Amino acid sequence: MSESIIKMNNIAKHFERKIALSSLSFIINKGEHIALIGPSGAGKSTLLNILAGITNADSGEYLLDGKSIVNYQKRNIRSRKIGVIRQQFDLIASLPVIQNVLAGKLGEWGFFKSLISLLFPIEKETAARALNQVGLLDKMYEQTSRLSGGEQQRVALARLLVQNPEVILADEPVASLDPARAEDILSLMTELVKDKKQTLIVSLHSVEYAKKYFSRIIALRDGEIFFDLPSEHVTDSLLANLYALKGEAKDG
């Protein structure tokens, strides 16, 4: 009954002579919430960049909603399918919050509409609704650089709500936040995407958050899938092996 949105088949990627990803295959269904974990250098960011269409794989097949990713070269077509959120330095600090949120509409807007909106914001209600959802309605006209890290991440989330893509990719979205803010953003994120049945793929360094907020965990190690399991099936010994240092893993 569940429809697939992402199909990866033998995806491989290397940089010069370093293999970043070797022959990954998996299927992701619409509406799934997936955490991507693994030690540093495992290939999480590389995989997310390939999923986002920012980098191309060397070989293998990537189908997004049944069509190869090469059909999504036009930015404003791709932006309807896939949205990306990273850390707060993704925002334009010198613009007011509302402009950063409305930037989620740029894929739909033409040049003149976006120029006018820069002076007299159009679709204020859209921005207000998104900011209300992330609890920042009162900061609508504040300059973005004056916001705290956690608030900036909420603004990025609001931009994503306005963009409203089918798949949301996030690369360590809470890496620079304190534990309380981090949990706050993660729960907000997983709640908000539920309403619209959006698919969520998030890379994390915290196994605890991965288990708490996501139903499926894909673990990468050395560019390969180490395990791909529902959260409740992930055991401590699997995790210990996943994060074991090179020497230990060979011995054990």
Added chain:
Amino acid sequence: MGKFLYFLTYYKKSLLTLLLILIFVWSLFSVQWNADLLHPGGGVTTKQIFQALLAPDLSPEILILALESTWITLVYAVAGMSIAIILAFFFGILASGVLSTSRFNLFAVSGFFRGILGFTRAIHELVWAWLFVAAIGLSPFAAVFALGIPYGGILGKIFADMLNDIPEEPIKALETAGASKLQTLLYGYLPLVRANIISYVMYRFECSVRSSAIMSFVGLGGLGYQIQLSLSDLQYDEVWTFLFFLIALVVLIDAWSNLLRKRMVL
């Protein structure tokens, strides 16, 4: 011998300093220190100039003339800067290559426009002024273009460099949100360089006021022209009046630019 080499390697720096000092002293000796060096009446003139500093000419006619000349100098500077800003905006964006879609495009277009910017600023504004006066005569346009063209080259280059130094993450984020190249310019590049470029433009504006005053020596009117006239009449008290107006103008612009910068801090 070995000891000498040891000495050389360990005192290399001090030896170099000593050598430079010797060269300096020798250069002092090569100047002919005799009475011809100073203009015979120089001492008297210097005294006159400093006396005039304490008693500038504040008669109404001179004050009105100074005010008018200040106005002309300012107008040339503003008009020149306007041209410079327009030139810099378009040429700077093209020279930075942030709108280029392909690699070839990037090298060809940005190379071409960087070349033009380099050419316009390689020539000093006074030389441009001579060229324009030769071409179109003593008209205000000559002064304005002579200022605007090299200043456009300088501003354009700095603008292009600032655009190139923008971190790529925010721009990438806009692109994944569906923004086109032009939209990333509006929502990314321009807001990100705004504060820096405005404070640089204000600094250049200050420079352009001084250039505009100098420019009038070419015969284009303004404070420099009046200074030149008073100097040749040996009216040092008038010279100081004009200089004080020039200083006041620069100070005012500096105050304004500080005000702007404070309002714009990130």
